[in-house]
Amino acid sequence: MTATLALRPTEPGPGAILNPPGKEFDWLLDHIRTNRFLPHPPAENIFVGDGDYREIGAEFLGHYVRIGRLQPTERVFDIGCGIGRMAVPLTQYLDPSKASYDGVDPVMDGILWCAQTITPVYPRFRFQRLDIAHPLYNPQGSLPGTEVAFGFANQSFDFITMVSVATHLPPEELTVYLKEACRLLAPGGRLFLTAFAIDGQPTGQERLKFKRWREGPGWYAIEEAPLAAAGIEEEFLIAQTQAAGLLVESLGRGHWRGINAPHYQDVLIATKPERSR
Template identity: 55%
Template structure:
């Protein structure tokens, strides 16, 4: 796994170490637990791959790389049809709070019907933000995103496979909103496609579906110009500039194996901290 620490360790607020043995047991339990809710295959709109396996995998990433704690107040931006929420029901304590928001009303409805009645600290809201693929008739422009929560309401916010479907102008809006909602010491976990030199070089092992081409002068890279938001990558340094301009600190940049290099995760991962 290619990992870049972008600040000295002494400058980064630390969180307690996780119990690796318990986490490994928990992810296996999520995979094996037939009583956990799971949508039908034809209703899953959040991408390919095994619903339960991907959720369990990201539970591990959120804890190991992101530092997610069992008692955190959590906001899942782009909660979809509960793929990450379901395994989190087994990790977050009853005293923790989880909110999921998404522009796809059907996904929110499924989560409200199948997750909240059993786990009442898990709540979901439909956000009518416009998106060419997921909510083309949405009333809210992505550049004007403002979520219905008070400042500093959350300890941990994550955006999994969200930035990979947003235009550049909206990325800054989402990160700015995350900063508003994070409590001091809180963390933002983002997955993305970063077009560094290796990714631009197109290694033979790279995922053949992601033949990105730079859009004009950038910073966006697109796979399909006829459906530009189906997969979006960004110039290396694009996220760093936005995050640092907003006064946040990047504690981790971990590059994924989509680009053809060995890594413990597919997409690229940033862990961002609100230090004050």
């Protein structure tokens, strides 16, 4: 069975998809998976995790639309854009004259490849490197993770994605990212975040075995490199998302838990309120 934790019903934003995507969208996903003319970085340059580059990109575009209600005309911010695994499929979905995409990442090689390969063809797709310190991805970085502030005005985006970002952050940095996401989202905008949300109810079939990191609420699966696979207590994740000013809509369980699910990591959807409460 597929497990989804429904946390709080929210009203769809002005551009929300009220009907499930149909056959045309399925065709688009197949096109992305099989089109050999779409940009694809050299295999040795892919540093964003296991799996097929195009297949995973198409999978997440499906999740963005079906779970996150992403519209073709929206402004997208990709935190941790890596080497364009999410950006490439979005070039085929977002309206080239109305939508926009901005991606940031601390790894220069990925940003350069995206800027040199994607932006010349899709000028509304922009990429920039932020020198954020990270023990695995950017150990010499000058900007501490607790001081991250993205250089965009308030309410600049309708959809923010953080895929496999929370899984590499300590709790004190994750809270900063959540606050920035709320600041940057327009009313009705959504945050799409993946995580290993630890809920204290192990199935015994988990692919990763987490241990509490220090005093919590962080957990780790690899003792010698805690931020290689970081978990976060579910209650903390939900509470901090709400404290940042977002309405937590749902938390879909991932199949890392040993259950049947459409995605590997857990997926949190949170919405910026239409008005202050």
